[in-house]
Amino acid sequence: MGLYRAELRRLVKRRFVRYLTLAGLLVLAAIVVTTFLQNQKIGPAALAQAERSAEQEFRAAVEWTEQWQAECERSHASGSPDLNRFPPDCADIGVPTRDSFPAANYLPLTFIFAEEFPATLYTVASLLFLVFLAAGASFVGAEWSSGAMMNLLLWRPQRLRVLFTKLAALLTGVVAVTVPAVLLWTVAHWLIGALRGSTDGMTAGRWQSFALTELRVVVMVAAAAAVGFGLAAIGRHTALALGGVLGVLVLGQSALSFVAEAVGVRYPEAWLLPVYWIAWMDSSIELTDHRTCAGAPACVPPTMELTWVHTGALTAVVVALVLTVAAWTMRRRDIT
Incomplete structure (x- = not known):
């Protein structure tokens, strides 16, 4: 527990993490204020x-x-x-x-909470995803760059215990920020609906659907922090982790899209990460193979459904793989 508390303090004290998190929350607050000012109640x-x-x-x-x-x-x-x-x-x-x-x-813009709130969860999820991806990478990457990790391992030489205690402290901080942020985001938009629009149509089933989506937001943000942490632990540098993610999202996705189109796979969209993001947020997405019915007007194109389960399984594999490699490199490589 002493090491865990020390890592929590270290996380809170790290200025990059504090300022980045504060900046992300201020952006979310600015979006809420803008939404409030842009809408009005219809009378x-x-x-x-x-x-x-x-x-x-x-x-x-x-x-x-x-x-x-x-x-x-x-x-x-x-x-x-x-x-x-x-x-x-x-x-x-x-x-x-x-x-x-x-x-x-x-009519002027008016905020219909039941209809428009789900789309706003994309905003909070995407922003917190990026914030804690960078924060997770910085939390361990900066310590390798500054030499603090070497000093820590002299005091506590259990390498894997140190690594995963850091990860536990990071995830605790991520959840401690993300859960209140998502709850406040929900309350703020409900108030916008009550004061500058409408909150009609909210049933127990709809509230449950919103709650499940918000839970998935928290899980995905925590996964992003873990991936950033793991990549930085592997490369021992923050920039390497962020560069690797950027390479996968931009170059890797472009290459996969090109190859999928070139070889004529049945559902090329299934190779794109944004499709899995939509499936995670909306619980499912339906893909259609229009090539099968090219030139056949009476043909019904086949479809495939991707659900949040597929995205969750893919995310779990990626997180497990990154952390396994991080643990292996932590155990095998010299601390220099």
Whole structure:
């Protein structure tokens, strides 16, 4: 417990981790404030204004269409109509109807919590994923670069115990920040819905669905921190870990996409990590093989469903592999 408490203090004291986490939370707070200011509750005044705006747009469209028809008729009457601008029959220029300008299109933004909140979880998940990926890499990578790891191992020579105690302290910190952040994010957007939109339509089942998605957010953020930690432990440098992740996300994904398209695999999207991210957040995603029905109008293309289970299994394999290699290099390599 002494080593674990020391690592927790070390994590909290590390300025890069503190400032990066604070910056991420401030960005989330700024997004919440912006969302609050951009939305408003729809009342009788807003509905009346929307009706007036729709009516004005309709009248302007009718006036423009009538002018266009008159120009078309004059062009045809001249004996040499400009068919590049006008149709052969001026009657083909349809006059818009009032139904084409619903008042709903002119209402100000309003936040419907039940419909719009799930999409906001992508924002908090993506930002915290990046923040703690970098924080996890820095937590161990900076200690190798500064020589603090060598000093620590002189005091506590059990290499694997030190490594995994650091990881445990890191994950504790990640969960301690992510869980309140996600809960506050939920409360803030519920208040935005209550004050600047609507919270109607929330049932026990919908709340349960949101809670499960938020739980998956916490798990994925913790996995990102563990991967960043493991890569930095392998390379003994923060930049190497972040560079490796960037290489996989950009170069590796581009190469896999190109190869999948070139060899004509059945579901090329299944080789792309963003598809698994969507499956994790939305619980499932359906992929369609359109190539099978190329040139066959009556054909029904085959589909494949990826679920959060597939993403979870892939993530577990990646985390286990990275940490296993990190433990092996920690045990085998010299501490210099």
